Amino acid sequence: MPSAPGSAAARAWNRFTPAERLARFAVYLAVVAAVVVSAATVEFIPEFVYDAPEQMRDLLVRMWPVDFAHYPRGVHAALVETLHIASLGTLLAVALAVPVGLLAARNVTPVPALNYLAKLVLVSSRSVNSLVWALLFIAVFGPGALAGTLAIAFRSIGFVGKLFAEACEEAHPGTIEALAAVGAPWASILTHGYWPQVKPAFWAIVLLRWDINVRESAVLGLVGAGGIGVALNTAINLFQWNRVAVVLLAIFAVVIAAEILVTQLRKRLI
Amino acid sequence: MLPPNFEHWDAILKGLKESLEIAVLASFFGILIALPVGLLAARNLMPAWVSWSARALIAAARAFHPVIVAILFVKAIGFGAIAGIMALVVASVGFIGKLFAEAVEEISLKQLEGVRATGASFAGVIAFGVLPQVLPRFIGFSTYQFDSNVRNSTMVGVVGAGGIGAPLFVAFQRFEYDVVCAIILAIIAVVFLAEVISARVQRIFGA
Amino acid sequence: MAQAALAIRNLSKAYAPGQFVLRDLSLEVAPRGVTAIIGPSGSGKSTLIRCINRLVEPTAGAILFEGRDLTRLKGAELRRARARIGMVFQEYNLVERLTVMENVLTGRLAYVSPLKAWLRRFPPEDIERAFRLLDEVGLSGYERQRADSLSGGQRQRVGIARAIMQQPRLLLADEPTSSLDPKTSVEIMTLLRDLAAGHAIPVLVNMHDVELARRFADRIVGLAGGAIVFDGPPHALSDARLAGIYGGESWLH
Numbered sequence: 001m002p003s004a005p006g007s008a009a010a011r012a013w014n015r016f017t018p019a020e021r022l023a024r025f026a027v028y029l030a031v032v033a034a035v036v037v038s039a040a041t042v043e044f045i046p047e048f049v050y051d052a053p054e055q056m057r058d059l060l061v062r063m064w065p066v067d068f069a070h071y072p073r074g075v076h077a078a079l080v081e082t083l084h085i086a087s088l089g090t091l092l093a094v095a096l097a098v099p100v101g102l103l104a105a106r107n108v109t110p111v112p113a114l115n116y117l118a119k120l121v122l123v124s125s126r127s128v129n130s131l132v133w134a135l136l137f138i139a140v141f142g143p144g145a146l147a148g149t150l151a152i153a154f155r156s157i158g159f160v161g162k163l164f165a166e167a168c169e170e171a172h173p174g175t176i177e178a179l180a181a182v183g184a185p186w187a188s189i190l191t192h193g194y195w196p197q198v199k200p201a202f203w204a205i206v207l208l209r210w211d212i213n214v215r216e217s218a219v220l221g222l223v224g225a226g227g228i229g230v231a232l233n234t235a236i237n238l239f240q241w242n243r244v245a246v247v248l249l250a251i252f253a254v255v256i257a258a259e260i261l262v263t264q265l266r267k268r269l270i
Numbered sequence: 271m272l273p274p275n276f277e278h279w280d281a282i283l284k285g286l287k288e289s290l291e292i293a294v295l296a297s298f299f300g301i302l303i304a305l306p307v308g309l310l311a312a313r314n315l316m317p318a319w320v321s322w323s324a325r326a327l328i329a330a331a332r333a334f335h336p337v338i339v340a341i342l343f344v345k346a347i348g349f350g351a352i353a354g355i356m357a358l359v360v361a362s363v364g365f366i367g368k369l370f371a372e373a374v375e376e377i378s379l380k381q382l383e384g385v386r387a388t389g390a391s392f393a394g395v396i397a398f399g400v401l402p403q404v405l406p407r408f409i410g411f412s413t414y415q416f417d418s419n420v421r422n423s424t425m426v427g428v429v430g431a432g433g434i435g436a437p438l439f440v441a442f443q444r445f446e447y448d449v450v451c452a453i454i455l456a457i458i459a460v461v462f463l464a465e466v467i468s469a470r471v472q473r474i475f476g477a
Numbered sequence: 478m479a480q481a482a483l484a485i486r487n488l489s490k491a492y493a494p495g496q497f498v499l500r501d502l503s504l505e506v507a508p509r510g511v512t513a514i515i516g517p518s519g520s521g522k523s524t525l526i527r528c529i530n531r532l533v534e535p536t537a538g539a540i541l542f543e544g545r546d547l548t549r550l551k552g553a554e555l556r557r558a559r560a561r562i563g564m565v566f567q568e569y570n571l572v573e574r575l576t577v578m579e580n581v582l583t584g585r586l587a588y589v590s591p592l593k594a595w596l597r598r599f600p601p602e603d604i605e606r607a608f609r610l611l612d613e614v615g616l617s618g619y620e621r622q623r624a625d626s627l628s629g630g631q632r633q634r635v636g637i638a639r640a641i642m643q644q645p646r647l648l649l650a651d652e653p654t655s656s657l658d659p660k661t662s663v664e665i666m667t668l669l670r671d672l673a674a675g676h677a678i679p680v681l682v683n684m685h686d687v688e689l690a691r692r693f694a695d696r697i698v699g700l701a702g703g704a705i706v707f708d709g710p711p712h713a714l715s716d717a718r719l720a721g722i723y724g725g726e727s728w729l730h
């Protein structure tokens with residue numbers, strides 16, 4: 001805030017107040033301490049690291065020539081399965097995340113207890129990695145694409161629900177109050193008040209998560225939850241590096257294609 | 271599965287500690303590398319050949335899930351935390367680099383022009399014209415990536431790249447689901463803690 | 478005018494090949510006083526001003542300033558020349574997220590190493606001068622406010638302080654009052670004129686408002702179609718000459 005005009009004597013100026021400086025300094029100190037402690041205790045075998053470029057080159061050499069003939073036999077079906085896992089998982093996640101997100105949004109559901117409960121659900125979903133979710137569902141349903149789909153879905157609920165709830169909370173209260181004022185029922189406040197406002201954000205969130213899920217579903221096979229990761233795992237375990245290469249190329253192509261698709265769709269929808 | 275079995279809590283603690291170390295080091299080096307790479311990738315500040323090279327690097331870093339990158343590093347440099355750190359550094363550079371480049375491309379050129387017209391050097395223009403406009407978002411991305419690295423650092427162990435992931439996977443394969451449950455609860459606690467810290471840091475830096 | 482502060486010789490500018498926005502324009506600016514450039518929209522006023530500090534690249538001609546041809550400077554030399562030329566913008570062009578003080582200190586960036594600038598370690602005499610300038614532009618006590626929290630008039634005061642902070646030997650202003658209300662416009666023009674006079678800096682200013690130009694300029698230059706069609710003291714700017722600059726006369730009455 002403006003203070004009285006300064007005197008002619010030399011005036012000092014600092015970008016931050018002492019309290020701000022202290023807080024920043026504390027963060028810097030904490031970062032340095034964390035890095036130093038981590039670097040000091042993490043297991044570090046220098047020979048391995050010096051060797052790394054050599055080993056990397058060796059790996060690449062062993063991948064050549066890429067075994068493209070393997071694609072129709074062992075990769076294509078797995079790739080399609082990966083896309084199915086990602087898409088079904090996203091759909092399921094959206095179906096579950098929308099109600100939870102509505103419960104978490106403080107303006108839609110003005111009941112603090114329900115908000116916290118919903119937030120707890122969302123946080124737990126996000127805190128568990130999709131690989132862990134996959135392990136859990138494999139324990140229940142056995143290995144395969146079902147476990148993978150559920151893993152993707154349960155990991156995505158937290159992500160979609162959190163962002164969806166935030167979008168709802170940013171909704172302009174004007175139209176909603178107007179609807180409430182004329183005694184509109186709860187359901188039509190949702191469909192006529194909130195939905196038009198959160199629709200662009202909703203589609204953006206769904207597309208973003210689908211894009212992420214395409215990448216994630218490619219690794220689920222490493223623990224046996226279906227998709228192209230299974231093909232990758234098999235090839236690696238058998239040291240068939242030419243096949244590893246074709247799997248990696250397939251993943252790369254699908255990821256790029258998904259990103260292009262999402263970019264195009266986002267332009268259309270939003 | 272219930273109740274969780276915390277009998278091996280010292281092993282859990284050791285694994286968690288290693289995961290956190292992986293996350294801290296990967297975030298530190300990843301952010302350090304992503305800052306210049308993201309700047310170089312901004313098409314409004316850099317000549318086309320520079321920004322396209324940087325963009326290619328970012329795209330390559332983003333192409334694969336960190337766990338897949340971790341497999342490759344494990345194969346190349348052997349089992350252990352270093353492979354996990356390297357995999358997460360790659361992921362961090364890809365994620366922060368991309369978003370940071372986009373943020374730099376959205377800055378107001380008017381503000382930049384105001385600084386440039388004073389005769390400031392390129393570094394001066396970056397320090398006073400570009401960074402003030404993008405730093406809050408950069409800090410936002412970085413803290414988000416730290417969260418993300420904490421999550422993923424608990425997973426790279428599944429493929430042998432260090433951290434809590436290895437004991438988790440082993441417990442699974444032995445059907446010791448009560449141990450699995452304990453480990454997962456511990457992971458959730460750590461991830462939650464990381465989110466709280468990130469939010470606090472963002473507030474201090476006005477992001 | 479042997480020792481003009483600025484001498485523009487046969488300056489031409491074409492953004493697209495063959496389409497000239499400035500045509501063979503020559504102009505000298507005296508070491509004192511306010512020179513106002515008026516002219517219809519699109520006549521090339523902004524282009525002229527921005528050619529001088531090379532925010533726009535001239536196509537042909539010479540711009541002499543402190544014994545050097547600005548059109549030939551590159552890299553560090555160009556930056557050194559820019560540091561000697563202050564510029565005030567229509568939309569202020571402050572760095573919104575920085576404080577008032579940081580924006581004013583931007584005027585010293587050319588003289589401080591990037592690292593020291595980043596750490597905000599400016600020499601104490603710079604900080605002292607910035608404080609005095611803030612007093613002069615009427616923003617005492619605002620040094621910690623962020624630029625985006627200021628009103629338009631206050632922002633332009635910061636813009637002026639930033640330009641004067643450079644200790645320039647020439648002050649350029651591209652429609653400094655066009656985003657402001659009439660009263661604030663007069664205040665800003667008064668400040669610009671008096672501050673420049675106090676620091677003995679010549680001012681070259683683009684203006685939309687003919688009355689404001691008449692009131693504050695010592696000399697008025699009329700631009701039309703990229704060429705100078707009037708050059709004289711304000712009292713010589715008759716309605717007939719105005720009609721010559723802007724075309725037609727119905728708008729005069």
Ligand SMILES: Nc1ncnc2c1ncn2[C@@H]1O[C@H](COP(=O)(O)OP(=O)(O)OP(=O)(O)O)[C@@H](O)[C@H]1O
Pocket residue numbers: 492493498516517518519520521522523524525
């Ligand atoms: N960056 C640019 N690229 C191409 N053409 C431009 C550019 N800037 C200006 N022009 C063109 O040059 C001409 C002169 O523009 P200039 O901005 O110098 O006019 P002005 O006299 O400042 O107008 P105004 O009073 O509206 O600000 C216009 O026809 C404009 O379209």
Ligand SMILES: [Mg+2]
Pocket residue numbers: 522523524652
């Ligand atoms: Mg103009």
